Amino acid sequence: DAGVTQSPTHLIKTRGQQVTLRCSPKSGHDTVSWYQQALGQGPQFIFQYYEEEERQRGNFPDRFSGHQFPNYSSELNVNALLLGDSALYLCASSKGQLFGQPQHFGDGTRLSIL
Amino acid sequence: DQQVKQNSPSLSVQEGRISILNCDYTNSMFDYFLWYKKYPAEGPTFLISISSIKDKNEDGRFTVFLNKSAKHLSLHIVPSQPGDSAVYFCAARADRGSTLGRLYFGRGTQLTVWP
Numbered sequence: 565d566a567g568v569t570q571s572p573t574h575l576i577k578t579r580g581q582q583v584t585l586r587c588s589p590k591s592g593h594d595t596v597s598w599y600q601q602a603l604g605q606g607p608q609f610i611f612q613y614y615e616e617e618e619r620q621r622g623n624f625p626d627r628f629s630g631h632q633f634p635n636y637s638s639e640l641n642v643n644a645l646l647l648g649d650s651a652l653y654l655c656a657s658s659k660g661q662l663f664g665q666p667q668h669f670g671d672g673t674r675l676s677i678l
Numbered sequence: 679d680q681q682v683k684q685n686s687p688s689l690s691v692q693e694g695r696i697s698i699l700n701c702d703y704t705n706s707m708f709d710y711f712l713w714y715k716k717y718p719a720e721g722p723t724f725l726i727s728i729s730s731i732k733d734k735n736e737d738g739r740f741t742v743f744l745n746k747s748a749k750h751l752s753l754h755i756v757p758s759q760p761g762d763s764a765v766y767f768c769a770a771r772a773d774r775g776s777t778l779g780r781l782y783f784g785r786g787t788q789l790t791v792w793p
Contacts, residue, residue: 568721595779606682606767606783607722620780654721658779666712667781669721 566591568657568670576676577645585640585673589657596638597667598630601652613638642675650677681705682770684784691791697755699787701768704749708770708782713742713753716765716786725766726753758791765789 569588577583589596595614599607609622613632632638636657642649652674656667683702691697699713709730714722728735728742728751735742741754755762768784771777 570721597779597781599781599783604785606684606769606785607781609780609782612779620777622780656781666724666727667779668724669714671719671721 568593568655568668570653570655570670570673572673573671574674574676576678578678579645579647581645582641582643583645583675585642585653585655585675587638587640587655587657587670589636589638589655590668593657593659593668594636595658595660596632596636597656597658598638598640599654599656599669600624601654601672603651607654610640645677647677650675680784681708682768682782682784684768684787686787687785688788688790691758691789693760693791693793694757697753697758697762697789697791699753699755699766699768699789701751701753701784702749703751703770703782705770705772705782706749707772707775707777710771710773711742711744711751712769712771712781713740714767714769715762716767722767755789758789760791760793763789763791 597612598610601607611621616632627643629641652672654672655670658667712727713725716722744751765786767786769781
């Protein structure tokens with residue numbers, strides 16, 4: 565039973581570039597959320613996808629966008645990268661509308677902006 | 679606006695003793711609370727959770743206590759083992775309303791268990 569998988573594990577980009585991160589949810593899960601974890605901080609919610617639609621969004625600019633595919637996998641896109649976008653990006657999956665169920669996280673993508 | 683707070687960045691405990699990690703929250707709409715453990719270079723691993731209708735939940739060596747009136751929860755690990763050394767994150771969410779399913783995290787507490 566595969567857990568949440570993310571790719572790539574590490575990525576180095578320069579300011580102004582664009583990046584796409586990928587996530588496959590745990591088997592049987594249909595909801596994907598993305599989080600940004602800066603150094604020394606707890607994860608911060610970016611957005612959540614369910615039924616291929618963005619259902620909620622945290623306090624992140626429009627440079628952050630996403631997509632969910634029919635197989636429930638998801639992408640996070642960040643445009644016009646800034647130095648402050650350097651962080652660990654985590655994907656979490658869950659089934660349906662939760663109600664007492666925990667979200668499960670992948671190992672993340674470490675994004676470094678030079 | 680930090681809605682979940684872990685005020686102790688670190689905790690050091692001897693093997694075999696009890697570890698107590700604390701967490702405070704401000705949003706009374708939260709009705710589900712979770713603890714995650716994180717090792718370096720890995721994602722957060724779900725440890726234990728508690729619903730707001732309960733005040734205690736146990737799973738082996740791990741027990742979570744919830745005090746709704748004080749908006750406080752704690753994680754007890756008994757007995758502590760060196761393999762428990764990791765960063766522990768407290769998280770909360772509202773399972774209803776406009777922020778359904780969104781997790782709010784504290785900044786984490788680094789637990790070190792020494793022999």
